[in-house]
Amino acid sequence: MAPTTCTISLTVNGRPHVAEVEPRRLLVDFLREDLGLPGTHIGCEHGVCGTCTVLLNGASIRSCITLAVQADGADISTVEGLARGGELHPLQDEFSAKQALQCGYCTPGMLMRACEILAENPDPTPEQVRSAIASNLCRCTGYQFITEAVISAAARMRATDVTEEVAS
Secondary structure, three states, X not given: OOOOOEEEEEEEOOEEEEEEEOOOOEHHHHHHHHOOOOOOOOOOOXXXXXXXXXXXXXXXXXXXXXXXXXXXXXXXXXXXXXXXXOEOOHHHHHXXXXXXXXXOOOHHHHHHHHHHHHHHOOOOOHHHHHHHHOOOOOOOOOOHHHHHHXXXXXXXXXXXXXXXXXXO
């Protein structure tokens, strides 16, 4: 007979957590309900739209199709981990300044995907940004403002010569 719960140990936004979860518990539900981090949104629940995107060991994943047990031992970063000491992350600041959010539903997933993009390439072209964010759906902005926000945030991050890390 299979166990009814599994013990997982993971770090979320720099904080260690040990929890008992059902083997079929989705990571998105664990983050939102068990850890009280509602910033990770639930959209299509099929891994298509990207609203549930979080970083697992620095790589973007769809938390709506990832089991919490699959994150055992991992470092998870959610949108709640972006701001530091009351200061918005440059991506958050530029999303606001460039009107890269309207309804805001895709924004957390888009921000996390953008973090991964800039970690891989701190000076992307607009075409590279557009190609990389195509994996996340937005029905409001048409992606132009999002692209502009990512490019502006990248420039700010390079100008400060400080590597902006997401709490992991």
